[in-house]
Amino acid sequence: MIRNFKNNIKGILIEGLTLSSALVIIAIVVVMVAVIVIGGKDQITWEFLTSFPEEGMTKGGIFPAIYGTALLVIIMSVAAVPFGTITAIYLTEYASENSIIAKTIRFAVRTLAVIPSIIYGLFGLGFFIKFVGTSMDTAFWGGQLKWGQPNILWASLTMALLTLPVVIVSVEEALKTVPRDLRAASLALGATKWQTIWKVVIPGSISGIMTGTILAVSRGAGEVAPILFTGVAYYVATLPGSLSDQFMVLGYHIYVMTTQSANVDQTMPIQFGTTLVLLSLTFMLNISAIVLRYRIRKNKTN
Amino acid sequence: MTKKNNKKKNTASSASDLIDITRRKFRWSDFIAEKVIKGVAFLSITIIVLIFIFVFRESLPIFASKKAATLQEATVASYEVQETYGEVTDQLQEPEVQETYGEVTDSPAGKEIQETYGEVVDSTAHAPVEENSYSVSAGSGYEDNQTALKTLTNKEWLPVSGNPRYGILPLIVGTFKITVIALLFAAPLAILAALYTASFASKRMKEIIKPTIEMLAGFPSVVIGFFALMVLATFLQDVFNYDTRLNSFVGGIAMGIAAIPIIFTITEDALTAVPKSYYEASLALGASKWQTAFFVILPAATPGIFAAILLGIGRVFGETMIALMATGNAAQMGLNPFESVRTLAATIGAEMAEVVFGDTHYNVLFLIGSLLFIFTFVLNAIAEFYVKGKLMKRIQGK
Numbered sequence: 202m203i204r205n206f207k208n209n210i211k212g213i214l215i216e217g218l219t220l221s222s223a224l225v226i227i228a229i230v231v232v233m234v235a236v237i238v239i240g241g242k243d244q245i246t247w248e249f250l251t252s253f254p255e256e257g258m259t260k261g262g263i264f265p266a267i268y269g270t271a272l273l274v275i276i277m278s279v280a281a282v283p284f285g286t287i288t289a290i291y292l293t294e295y296a297s298e299n300s301i302i303a304k305t306i307r308f309a310v311r312t313l314a315v316i317p318s319i320i321y322g323l324f325g326l327g328f329f330i331k332f333v334g335t336s337m338d339t340a341f342w343g344g345q346l347k348w349g350q351p352n353i354l355w356a357s358l359t360m361a362l363l364t365l366p367v368v369i370v371s372v373e374e375a376l377k378t379v380p381r382d383l384r385a386a387s388l389a390l391g392a393t394k395w396q397t398i399w400k401v402v403i404p405g406s407i408s409g410i411m412t413g414t415i416l417a418v419s420r421g422a423g424e425v426a427p428i429l430f431t432g433v434a435y436y437v438a439t440l441p442g443s444l445s446d447q448f449m450v451l452g453y454h455i456y457v458m459t460t461q462s463a464n465v466d467q468t469m470p471i472q473f474g475t476t477l478v479l480l481s482l483t484f485m486l487n488i489s490a491i492v493l494r495y496r497i498r499k500n501k502t503n
Numbered sequence: 504m505t506k507k508n509n510k511k512k513n514t515a516s517s518a519s520d521l522i523d524i525t526r527r528k529f530r531w532s533d534f535i536a537e538k539v540i541k542g543v544a545f546l547s548i549t550i551i552v553l554i555f556i557f558v559f560r561e562s563l564p565i566f567a568s569k570k571a572a573t574l575q576e577a578t579v580a581s582y583e584v585q586e587t588y589g590e591v592t593d594q595l596q597e598p599e600v601q602e603t604y605g606e607v608t609d610s611p612a613g614k615e616i617q618e619t620y621g622e623v624v625d626s627t628a629h630a631p632v633e634e635n636s637y638s639v640s641a642g643s644g645y646e647d648n649q650t651a652l653k654t655l656t657n658k659e660w661l662p663v664s665g666n667p668r669y670g671i672l673p674l675i676v677g678t679f680k681i682t683v684i685a686l687l688f689a690a691p692l693a694i695l696a697a698l699y700t701a702s703f704a705s706k707r708m709k710e711i712i713k714p715t716i717e718m719l720a721g722f723p724s725v726v727i728g729f730f731a732l733m734v735l736a737t738f739l740q741d742v743f744n745y746d747t748r749l750n751s752f753v754g755g756i757a758m759g760i761a762a763i764p765i766i767f768t769i770t771e772d773a774l775t776a777v778p779k780s781y782y783e784a785s786l787a788l789g790a791s792k793w794q795t796a797f798f799v800i801l802p803a804a805t806p807g808i809f810a811a812i813l814l815g816i817g818r819v820f821g822e823t824m825i826a827l828m829a830t831g832n833a834a835q836m837g838l839n840p841f842e843s844v845r846t847l848a849a850t851i852g853a854e855m856a857e858v859v860f861g862d863t864h865y866n867v868l869f870l871i872g873s874l875l876f877i878f879t880f881v882l883n884a885i886a887e888f889y890v891k892g893k894l895m896k897r898i899q900g901k
Contacts, residue, residue, distance in 0.1 A: 219695045315883045316879055319821065320876050323868075426824055440849070491717060
């Protein structure tokens with residue numbers, strides 16, 4: 202009986218320990234969100250979101266940062282989503298499961314997913330800016346420095362590389378939920394393989410493609426490290442008009458404001474406001490991706 | 504095709520007619536689609552190889568034994584101009600507020616930002632290489648590359664001074680300290696929480712915990728860094744009473760917060776992947792639920808937990824923004840967790856924007872990048888092959 206009692210106590214302790222770990226994590230998240238919301242909620246006004254920063258970032262709004270983030274993310278998606286979708290289609294439809302090629306590509310994708318984001322920045326600098334950019338300059342512009350500099354195009358392409366694994370994995374997951382019977386039926390009716398893919402499989406996995414895109418966008422909006430030296434700037438007087446301009450983003454704005462602004466008291470509310478905007482943005486994107494993914498999984502079990 | 508076959512004998516022709524019916528018509532769209540798809544898919548491998556090539560390529564000049572003096576020679580004049588940097592950074596202890604990373608931050612319990620960084624304020628002046636006046640580094644001639652190579656194992660990281668030293672040891676020590684602290688904080692929390700979610704949690708608790716972790720996973724690292732810099736640093740300093748406000752302890756905890764979702768997700772996957780037969784057999788033998796969870800399922804999921812920790816390490820190693828914001832950015836070697844450190848990734852992030860292309864400093868930064876790349880690559884490979892090996896063994900019944 203005493204042994205039973207001791208066992209019970211141990212059980213309660215262990216269960217309590219693990220439960221408290223979970224609660225600590227939840228508490229950390231809640232505190233983080235609460236601090237940012239409380240600190241920033243007064244800042245979110247229409248003027249804040251649509252005006253330019255003034256007087257050394259101590260007044261005004263963050264519109265160029267929002268615009269720059271949106272532009273960056275759009276160009277990035279245009280580059281990454283088709284590319285990633287096609288790779289995922291190859292992996293599920295054309296490559297046999299155990300072939301060397303499929304395994305190598307999967308290993309490559311998983312490795313790409315864990316490489317630190319700053320390495321992408323280095324690659325962007327060394328390859329896109331210094332190699333591709335300067336070659337373009339010497340070939341088309343006669344040596345004048347136009348593309349061999351950090352700008353929004355290279356930054357978006359760098360981000361596209363960063364988010365490629367996310368897109369590939371999400372699309373692959375969705376492609377796998379299309380039942381094999383559906384593909385077989387299509388082939389039996391006389392469609393070719395490509396027709397089956399184009400007209401049956403892809404429409405059936407649109408939600409997965411959307412999930413991948415949303416996750417990529419969320420990651421792209423939040424990551425700062427890859428664009429640190431491939432194109433972002435703290436203050437640009439005008440919105441980026443062409444692909445060879447520099448731009449502002451929310452994340453970088455937060456970083457520079459918190460670490461380098463001269464006038465802390467005045468910029469602090471703006472810091473919190475910007476952080477709140479960024480957090481809400483990524484939060485909304487992630488929620489929609491989660492909901493989509495949940496619906497995909499539900500369809501799968503059916 | 505059809506005509507030729509018709510000329511053969513009757514039986515053959517009827518057989519080949521059959522073949523004609525079943526042979527597909529050659530369609531251009533299919534052919535092109537397949538080629539395009541295959542081509543695009545191969546590109547992802549090519550990209551990894553390209554990343555390898557380019558990151559390593561830019562770091563190679565350091566090892567070059569014969570290097571002609573390049574166009575970018577810092578003249579004596581510009582040395583004079585740079586000396587102001589040099590002076591300041593020559594004392595590692597308490598450099599002034601003159602930018603550079605030698606920043607040990609000050610005033611405890613103060614509010615933020617004393618971390619003046621260096622002009623990370625980007626000037627687009629990535630101008631052609633002849634820009635001497637812009638040069639913040641010491642040069643890129645033969646001697647400088649040799650110095651770089653010789654000083655790689657130094658104990659000081661001072662690339663911007665009259666006598667540049669590129670010792671990466673303090674950076675490695677800093678990264679190591681942060682990783683240890685982050686893991687000590689995150690791994691027990693995440694693993695125990697995953698154990699709870701996998702074995703003890705009711706459905707409702709699962710529905711609270713899992714989305715919270717996913718939300719945490721979606722936090723941009725800038726936001727976590729911001730939180731650490733603004734709130735966490737003050738809080739921890741009040742609780743533990745140390746001198747420097749931004750140090751490896753704060754940075755480590757913040758990185759741990761960033762690593763928790765990864766460790767949690769993978770551990771939970773590993774725990775739920777343990778075959779149900781283990782669970783049922785243990786219960787059948789009379790063990791209680793917690794005994795099963797702790798003594799049967801947890802050990803059985805060890806390869807997965809190991810992989811989770813490895814991936815957590817990988818994440819912390821490469822994390823840049825939190826390191827830039829919350830660690831104090833002073834390249835010091837010391838084992839005290841309450842002093843500022845500088846990590847490898849933060850060095851790249853902070854200094855790359857101001858470095859002249861083709862310069863020794865530039866090459867050393869790429870070398871650091873190559874180190875990071877190799878390290879995470881190896882870590883990921885170990886996690887994958889080790890875990891797969893163990894799982895294969897178990898499935899085969901060993």
